Amino acid sequence: MPETQADVLQKIAEATDTPVYVYDGDAFDERIERLQNALSGVDHLICYALKANDSLAMISIAAHGGLGADVVSAGELLKALRGGILPSDIVFSGVGKRRDEIAMAIEVGVQSLNVESMQELDIVAEEAHAQSTVARIGVRLNPDVSADTHEYIATGRGDAKFGVPADQAYELLLRAHRDPNLEPVALSFHVGSQIFDPAPIFEAAERAAGVWRDLRSAGVELKEFDVGGGLGVPYMGETEFDLASYVDRLGKLTSELGATLVLEPGRWLVAPVGTLLTRVLYTKDIADRRIAICDAGMTELLRPALYGAEHPFTFITDTTGRKTGRVDLVGPACESGDFLGKDREMTLPEPGDLIAVGYAGAYARVMASQYNARPLAPEVLAEAGGWRVIRDRPVVDSLLDGERA
Numbered sequence: 001m002p003e004t005q006a007d008v009l010q011k012i013a014e015a016t017d018t019p020v021y022v023y024d025g026d027a028f029d030e031r032i033e034r035l036q037n038a039l040s041g042v043d044h045l046i047c048y049a050l051k052a053n054d055s056l057a058m059i060s061i062a063a064h065g066g067l068g069a070d071v072v073s074a075g076e077l078l079k080a081l082r083g084g085i086l087p088s089d090i091v092f093s094g095v096g097k098r099r100d101e102i103a104m105a106i107e108v109g110v111q112s113l114n115v116e117s118m119q120e121l122d123i124v125a126e127e128a129h130a131q132s133t134v135a136r137i138g139v140r141l142n143p144d145v146s147a148d149t150h151e152y153i154a155t156g157r158g159d160a161k162f163g164v165p166a167d168q169a170y171e172l173l174l175r176a177h178r179d180p181n182l183e184p185v186a187l188s189f190h191v192g193s194q195i196f197d198p199a200p201i202f203e204a205a206e207r208a209a210g211v212w213r214d215l216r217s218a219g220v221e222l223k224e225f226d227v228g229g230g231l232g233v234p235y236m237g238e239t240e241f242d243l244a245s246y247v248d249r250l251g252k253l254t255s256e257l258g259a260t261l262v263l264e265p266g267r268w269l270v271a272p273v274g275t276l277l278t279r280v281l282y283t284k285d286i287a288d289r290r291i292a293i294c295d296a297g298m299t300e301l302l303r304p305a306l307y308g309a310e311h312p313f314t315f316i317t318d319t320t321g322r323k324t325g326r327v328d329l330v331g332p333a334c335e336s337g338d339f340l341g342k343d344r345e346m347t348l349p350e351p352g353d354l355i356a357v358g359y360a361g362a363y364a365r366v367m368a369s370q371y372n373a374r375p376l377a378p379e380v381l382a383e384a385g386g387w388r389v390i391r392d393r394p395v396v397d398s399l400l401d402g403e404r405a
């Protein structure tokens with residue numbers, strides 16, 4: 001009998017212990033190809049948003065798939081470069097870049113530094129001057145649109161901390177145009193994450209196109225029209241994001257502007273290709289439900305605690321003949337908010353069960369913490385022909401590294 005995915009996950013859990021993140025490298029390749037194909041008729045650059053999953057092995061798959069990177073810190077920039085992404089394919093976004101991070105980005109020659117305030121632009125200009133070079137500048141527009149998503153991941157409203165209003169975006173790019181150490185190249189926006197209805201993205205794009213045209217009239221020719229990321233994934237069986245109409249609409253707009261379409265997807269590329277494997281340690285039957293205490297929780301997957309997000313659960317252990325009921329799947333941390341799923345109708349878990357938490361490839365390991373002094377979980381890359389550990393589980397003693405009493 002051929003080995004099933006469950007067999008492989010079972011073996012990985014036995015070899016590495018739990019909790020552990022497992023990424024399907026072939027599925028990641030396929031998603032990259034799908035997105036590249038959807039964009040094949042459009043002058044484009046896909047900058048993978050490293051914030052979703054910054055594992056070096058995954059970055060290297062992205063690099064092989066011809067992706068650039070969207071980074072927001074010196075650490076992510078370093079990882080993108082180590083993973084094989086060319087500086088000329090990297091955009092540096094982020095609302096709070098430090099001066100040393102800006103200096104590093106200029107030194108390595110990123111494609112564009114997407115600034116979000118006049119104060120930041122001044123620092124970029126000073127650093128470019130100090131390095132006797134020209135820094136390529138993008139400006140992040142706050143498009144003042146509302147996306148239908150969780151408020152913590154909606155980033156395009158007028159009162160958000162991200163970007164600058166249209167009049168300021170215009171001013172910033174004009175200022176960059178007049179500075180010999182700056183070259184204005186991009187206009188960017190990002191309305192939010194986990195979006196299914198592209199209407200606010202299109203609305204934001206029209207606003208950005210207005211700024212783009214005004215700048216053209218003022219003699220400033222930009223190159224990249226950066227629409228950010230945000231493409232939603234069906235965590236709980238929702239319908240898939242409609243790539244074709246998204247690309248069609250934005251592709252038409254950018255070709256009319258004579259621009260390269262830059263996209264910064266993170267979640268869409270990696271969320272579905274990752275699984276968090278956890279084991280049930282104990283169960284308690286209380287009132288109307290079973291509480292199953294797992295060896296993973298908010299420290300490995302923060303999304304349920306942070307946004308009330310839901311992830312699918314699959315038993316890897318054979319549960320034939322078991323009853324179903326209401327279940328809280330919780331973690332071991334000392335917080336009532338520490339859960340993987342609450343009040344879910346599912347097969348009743350038993351101690352020792354191995355459970356696969358799906359769609360854990362994005363915003364999972366990158367948001368992990370060592371709360372309660374528990375070491376981070378390791379990562380495994382599975383591909384046709386085998387699997388390998390791509391990040392070790394730290395030994396408990398390493399929690400004391402760099403500490404002094």
Ligand SMILES: Cc1ncc(COP(=O)(O)O)c(C=O)c1O
Pocket residue numbers: 049051052070093094155189190192193194228229230231264265266267268
């Ligand atoms: C500027 C920017 N680009 C890209 C992304 C990636 O978003 P997603 O993972 O939803 O595609 C984010 C996420 O917050 C972002 O802020």
